[in-house]
Amino acid sequence: MFLVLCGAGLKAQERSLKGKVSAAGLALQGVNVMIQGTELKTTTDSSGIYLISGVPAGLIRVQATAVGYRKVVRSLTMVEGTGQEMDFDLSNFQNDLNEVVVTGTLKEVKRMESPVPVEVYTPAFFRKNPTPSIFDALQNVNGVRPQLNCNICNTGDIHINGLEGPYTMVMIDGMPIVSSLSTVYGLSGIPNSLVEQIEIVKGPASSLYGSEAVGGLINIITKKPQNAPLLSADIFGTTYQELNTDLGLKTKVGTATALTGLNYFKYGHIVDNNHDHFTDVTLQDRISVFQKWNFQRKDNRIFTIAGRYLYEDRWGGETNWNKSYRGGDEVYGESIYTKRWEIIGNYQLPVKEKFLFSFSYNDHDQDSRYGNTSYIASQRVAFGQLTWDKKAGRHDLLLGAALRHTYYDDNTAATALNNPAKNIWLPGVFIQDEITLAPKHKFLAGFRYDYNSLHGNILTPRFAYKWSISENDILRLNAGTGFRVVNIFTEDHAALTGAREVVIRNELKPEKTYNVNLNYLKKIYTGDGTFIGVESSAFYTYFNNRIIGDYDVDPNQIVYDNLDGHAVSKGLSTNIDLTFRNGLKFILGATYQDVASYEGGIKMQQILTEKFSGNWAVSYKIKKLNLGIDYTGNVYSPMRLPLLGPLDPRKEYSSTWSIQNIQFTYGGFKNIELYGGVKNLLNWTPNKGNPFIIAGANDPFDKQVEYNENGSVKSTAGNPFALTFDPNYVYGPNQNVRGFFGLRYTIK
Structure with a gap:
């Protein structure tokens, strides 16, 4: 009886689950990984590695959660014998709605908590269609259209919800330095390499940013x-x-x-x-x-x-x-x-x-x-x-x-x-x-x-x-x-x-x-x-x-x-x-x-x-x-x-x-x-x-x-x-x- 019980215990310990959690090729530390319906859970180390021992046999559902990422759940059938592996790539599960924004209220706040709706676009979004400037990059943002105004010199402005460029305030780090001359001649000179994120507010913002923010504003952070x-x-x-x-x-x-x-x-x-x-x-x-x-x-x-x-x-x-x-x-x-x-x-x-x-x-x-x-x-x-x-x-x-x-x-x-x-x-x-x-x-x-x-x-x-x-x-x-x-x-x-x-x-x-x-x-x-x-x-x-x-x-x-x-x-x-x-x-x-x-x-x-x-x-x-x-x-x-x-x-x-x-x-x-x-x-x-x-x-x-x-x-x-x-x-x-x-x- 003693030998049989020890053998069963050793066999249960061998049934483990391990893997790596990463995003965009980088290991994620501190990600919570758990087996749903059980008390089994752990967190990833500095290399993004996790290990859970004593996993029950049969169909299990494994959940990975981390701050700034949406919850991801994957299924796996555990079989008798040695442990199995399951990796998580959270690159496509980043929760943009939890990003910190500043444009709506002039102070840092999570996007979900802001009373002013703010759209956030990161460099990863613009890399889907690489362009040489912010002016060209905005062509794939809903309700925002870079408008060329001349067939020959290709100067332009940015429309928000149909309102012409002068009604759009373009800012860098919250500073109103893109106006008048630069809205015509300077927009194409803002490179994507500067960008941490772009925040867009569609609608009134004049009470915080002044008279130019009539139709909306674009804040290049x-x-x-x-x-x-x-x-x-x-x-x-x-x-x-x-x-x-x-x-x-x-x-x-x-x-x-x-x-x-x-x-x-x-x-x-x-x-x-x-x-x-x-x-x-x-x-x-x-x-x-x-x-x-x-x-x-x-x-x-x-x-x-x-x-x-x-x-x-x-x-x-x-x-x-x-x-x-x-x-x-x-x-x-x-x-x-x-x-x-x-x-x-x-x-x-x-x-x-x-x-x-x-x-x-x-x-x-x-x-x-x-x-x-x-x-x-x-x-x-x-x-x-x-x-x-x-x-x-x-x-x-x-x-x-x-x-x-x-x-x-x-x-x-x-x-x-x-x-x-x-x-x-x-x-x-x-x-x-x-x-x-x-x-x-x-x-x-x-x-x-x-x-x-x-x-x-x-x-x-x-x-x-x-x-x-x-x-x-x-x-x-x-x-x-x-x-x-x-x-x-x-x-x-x-x-x-x-x-x-x-x-x-x-x-x-x-x-x-x-x-x-x-x-x-x-x-x-x-x-x-x-x-x-x-x-x-x-x-x-x-x-x-x-x-x-x-x-x-x-x-x-x-x-x-x-x-x-x-x-x-x-x-x-x-x-x-x-x-x-x-x-x-x-x-x-x-x-x-x-x-x-x-x-x-x-x-x-x-x-x-x-x-x-x-x-x-x-x-x-x-x-x-x-x-x-x-x-x-x-x-x-x-x-x-x-x-x-x-x-x-x-x-x-x-x-x-x-x-x-x-x-x-x-x-x-x-x-x-x-x-x-x-x-x-x-x-x-x-x-x-x-x-x-x-x-x-x-x-x-x-x-x-x-x-x-x-x-x-x-x-x-x-x-x-x-x-x-x-x-x-x-x-x-x-x-x-x-x-x-x-x-x-x-x-x-």
């Missing part, structure tokens, strides 16, 4: 030096002969840690696939140098400072253009030189209370030629802000004071001598109170007062309500007002090209908006480890004094005036995140929007704005081959386009169009990742179905254009469609199908 790898490199090229290089290096000096980044992008190959004798894509030579320092201080107080320098030389135009023609009227070219430097910092005061001083300064110089039209501009923005974060009972208070000074000057009539718009002071104060009404109910009230030295007092209230219906169901309601001062010559590229005369009928009044956004989040976890996340929003924005460039009243003019009526942007948006246990992952998004102006009882759809857009990213990893597959894309419904007159043969509305991409990533080498694929699989370009996209390409200086007695363009034998030169008929990228290949090298 740069990498923390202490979290960055020791050395990183990401280099890729395309069959269009584009080359993008990102380099990163972390160094430690005493108690400080520094991260240095270098981005270089080069595209110098002339392509004219539509045979209009103009470059299909702007040629670019761009370099960006970035450095960020993080200093260790007593009691973990914050002190970071970062700087960046950008230089870009870009040109597009007739294929035989060179710099000897710059600014002349022999061969048409659009040549833009951009020089920009920035400094950003955060310093927590050495006192018991949590006071944080944030500051930034940027200097932007622009030297541009659009044919023989010169646009030379300089902009300098200084910003300082002091906030006090204070908890008192059920109240979580944030009080702040800010001061921004903007200097802007150019060679246009907009900034004639002694024009007060050259220097604008904007002091302001704000208060925000997040009140916990009950365990499942939070209410946020905010109020901001600014004084604009040109336009006077600005009041922007805001409120938000969050109802945690259950652990997996959250309802949020946000509303507020907005105020925006328009600077046509820095925000609307079409005003600069010289192709149309700019007419400002009256003194432009600031725009005012009223916004509301209703958001619902639903999470579903199944027993086999599948996760389904659904987040839907309904949004509505009402405009007074809306300023819209009128392209229709005269084909040779852009007429700016305050709308004698109102404008509305409204719609619905849904994001779906679907992750299966086998690693197959779907990220799906769709937005329906109606953006229109109402004047004299007539509704007019906003130009260059689609009613429906959708996006997707489908990912799967074949573990045995160390091969990842990403299929990404977007689709847009027709949008109204700017025609030059009744004889213009181009389409008044675009067709439904889609850009789709596929990527293969191999991670079988130590510290090295290889990737490659195809962009624009459908080979779509905007000239599909159009006789041409650049009007008057054969006469870019309008030397052969004839006018009748009332000033309208005449139809002649050489100009049968009565057109003038105009490159503004553009709504999508003009690059054909192309391959790409890249390499990432990382030393942790």
Whole structure:
């Protein structure tokens, strides 16, 4: 009896389960692993290894849980004899909903707990479709569309929920340094290598961030030096002969840690696939140098400072253009030189209370030629802000004071001598109170007062309500007002090209908006480890004094005036995140929007704005081959386009169009990742179905254009469609199908 019992005990001890838990190839320490329905459990060691002894025979369900990751459950049949193995790869199960965000309330809070809905995108998301800049990377974010504004120089802005670029505030580390000139010329110069994460708030944010955050904001949060790898490199090229290089290096000096980044992008190959004798894509030579320092201080107080320098030389135009023609009227070219430097910092005061001083300064110089039209501009923005974060009972208070000074000057009539718009002071104060009404109910009230030295007092209230219906169901309601001062010559590229005369009928009044956004989040976890996340929003924005460039009243003019009526942007948006246990992952998004102006009882759809857009990213990893597959894309419904007159043969509305991409990533080498694929699989370009996209390409200086007695363009034998030169008929990228290949090298 004794020998039999000892033998059975030894046999039971042999029946053990062990394995390794990792994510993105890195071992995870402290992961809880347990056998469901039993008391058997353990945690992984520093190598990600776990071991559970005495596992019962038969079918078992093994559960792995870790902070920041969704619970994963796998099944296994234990047989008599020696132990068995089961590994967990949690790469596809990271719980983005638990990430810390700062943009919604200007303080760190878990995304699920924020009363303001914040969308978070990490570098892993953007690596599914590698691009050379943040501007291009945002094309796969639902409800966000990078809009090209010129066929020749490819400058652009970013639309959120149908609202044009000037209504979107783009920030770096919470600092409002991307505005005016940089929203047109600087967006493409922000490299992906800087990014820790991108936070997007769709809807009103003016009570915290000021008058530019009318339609929403994009906060580009740069990498923390202490979290960055020791050395990183990401280099890729395309069959269009584009080359993008990102380099990163972390160094430690005493108690400080520094991260240095270098981005270089080069595209110098002339392509004219539509045979209009103009470059299909702007040629670019761009370099960006970035450095960020993080200093260790007593009691973990914050002190970071970062700087960046950008230089870009870009040109597009007739294929035989060179710099000897710059600014002349022999061969048409659009040549833009951009020089920009920035400094950003955060310093927590050495006192018991949590006071944080944030500051930034940027200097932007622009030297541009659009044919023989010169646009030379300089902009300098200084910003300082002091906030006090204070908890008192059920109240979580944030009080702040800010001061921004903007200097802007150019060679246009907009900034004639002694024009007060050259220097604008904007002091302001704000208060925000997040009140916990009950365990499942939070209410946020905010109020901001600014004084604009040109336009006077600005009041922007805001409120938000969050109802945690259950652990997996959250309802949020946000509303507020907005105020925006328009600077046509820095925000609307079409005003600069010289192709149309700019007419400002009256003194432009600031725009005012009223916004509301209703958001619902639903999470579903199944027993086999599948996760389904659904987040839907309904949004509505009402405009007074809306300023819209009128392209229709005269084909040779852009007429700016305050709308004698109102404008509305409204719609619905849904994001779906679907992750299966086998690693197959779907990220799906769709937005329906109606953006229109109402004047004299007539509704007019906003130009260059689609009613429906959708996006997707489908990912799967074949573990045995160390091969990842990403299929990404977007689709847009027709949008109204700017025609030059009744004889213009181009389409008044675009067709439904889609850009789709596929990527293969191999991670079988130590510290090295290889990737490659195809962009624009459908080979779509905007000239599909159009006789041409650049009007008057054969006469870019309008030397052969004839006018009748009332000033309208005449139809002649050489100009049968009565057109003038105009490159503004553009709504999508003009690059054909192309391959790409890249390499990432990382030393942790």
